Amino acid sequence: MPDQLTWDWGYCLEIAPELARAAWISLQAAVLGMLLALALGLAGELLRRTPGPLSWAARWVMEAVRTTPLLVQLFAWFYLLPSTGVQISALTTGVVALGVHYAPFVAEVYRAGIEGVPESQWDAARALNFKPAQIWCHVVLPQALPPVIPALGNYFIALFKETPLLAAITVMELLQTAKIIGAESFRYLEPLTLVGAFFLLCSLAASRAVRCMEARLARPS
Amino acid sequence: MLLSSLTELLPLLLKGLGVTLQITAAGLVVATCAAFTAGLGISSNHRAVRALARAYIDLFRGTSALVQLFWVYYALPIFGLHIEAMPAAIVVLGLNIGAYGAEVVRGALAAVPQEQAEAAAALNLTERQTLWHIRLPQALPAMMPPFGNLAIELLKSTALVSLITLADLTFQAQVLRASTLQTAEVFGLVLVLYFTVAWMLGQSVRWLERCLARSQGRA
Known part of the structure; x- marks a missing residue:
């Protein structure tokens, strides 16, 4: 029986491979979830800008998604999707929930970028007889997106830190794995602390990367 | 059908909502204290205080x-420190949000024009007076x-507290889902x-914001 009060490095090494495998799953969920959020967020933002009831609906749906807990949304997807006949894995469900939850936040970032494009760019594009789709694809978005990449990066970090919630719907990500290891050996200290340290290191490194990006963007080119 | 399930589900959900509101309210107090303490700490002149806040x-x-x-709930007891689920939830969530709030406080203080502090110094106000009477009141509206x-x-x-055994709204939802199987309704x-x-x-914060603006004669 190892001493309960001391930190056991040998035990850390022993559980490291299992945690590393789980970290890979967490990372996968975060990257796929972010990609979905980027796509849905753009769709939501464009819908919000179309005139008519669609814009109103998009606004309310996004407000509701943004202000309710991700955990409840996770449960809702997890229990409701199968009853509608959709059979997908827990990990995929988690990716869907993460992507949908972060879409409204991402849409806000897009909005800031789009509003940062000068009105004269729109006027010029219209004067050149561009179609709306062409204006978006060739004039507005190429100018709106690069400045907001750091803000999107921050949301990716936030999303990554929410992946432990997938433990609640049986995904074997980092936290769930740490909990199981802890339950098997009655030592929660090392696995939980390692998971915390992993998130801390990742997010510190990622926020440093985001700051570098910001600095590069701020420099006049 | 909808009405009957409403009367069946609502009492338990409202009980859970009570717990959720308690944690939110207490967490807000912790978060506000932490945000201002750390936000001021990080703007401090003392290097040690700055490092601690950071x-x-x-x-x-x-x-x-x-x-x-x-x-806090599973690993701290190993050090002999047992914290009940409720205070643990309030402190952890409060400190978590407080850390984000601290950056808001720092940013808002930094956004107060430098001339204000210079004018205060010219009027021979102490550092404490400058903070409480000049910089903070002007920074507050921006924080709202x-x-x-x-x-x-x-x-x-x-x-999240439903995952450390607290019977909040989400927890009751899980209980009801398992017992009634009315997943969509729940x-x-x-x-x-x-x-x-x-x-x-959101509305109450907006109301607070208007009150602040009015008290400073900016409405």
Whole structure:
């Protein structure tokens, strides 16, 4: 029986491979979830800008998604999707929930970028007889997106830190794995602390990367 | 059908909502204290105070809220420190949101024009007076909109406490789902309840913002 009060490095090494495998799953969920959020967020933002009831609906749906807990949304997807006949894995469900939850936040970032494009760019594009789709694809978005990449990066970090919630719907990500290891050996200290340290290191490194990006963007080119 | 399930589901959900609101309210107090303490700490002239505030902010912003909750609830007892689920939830979630709030406080203080502090120095005000009577009152209105968002984030994060055995709204939803199998109704109701509370939180912060603006003669 190892001493309960001391930190056991040998035990850390022993559980490291299992945690590393789980970290890979967490990372996968975060990257796929972010990609979905980027796509849905753009769709939501464009819908919000179309005139008519669609814009109103998009606004309310996004407000509701943004202000309710991700955990409840996770449960809702997890229990409701199968009853509608959709059979997908827990990990995929988690990716869907993460992507949908972060879409409204991402849409806000897009909005800031789009509003940062000068009105004269729109006027010029219209004067050149561009179609709306062409204006978006060739004039507005190429100018709106690069400045907001750091803000999107921050949301990716936030999303990554929410992946432990997938433990609640049986995904074997980092936290769930740490909990199981802890339950098997009655030592929660090392696995939980390692998971915390992993998130801390990742997010510190990622926020440093985001700051570098910001600095590069701020420099006049 | 809908009405009968409403009368059946609502009492238990409202009981859960009570717990959720308690944690949110107490968490808001913790978060506000932490945000101002760390926000002022990080703007301090003392290097040690700055380092301490920075360490707190990075630690709580850098790790996941759920991991923090689990760590305090499952790992701390190993050091002989047993904390009940309720205070653990309030302190951890409050400190978590407070770390984000600290950056808001820092940013708002930094946004007060430098001339204000110079004018205060010219009038021979002490550093403390400058902070309390000149810089903070001018920084407060700018803090309100981000604080409103953080309050909603806190409300949302209280759903996590259901995973450390607290019987909040999300927990009751799980219980009801398992016992009644009315999954869609239960989660629909729960989402509406959270949305309503979040909306009211947002409105009250907006009201506070207007009060502040009026008291400073800016309305």
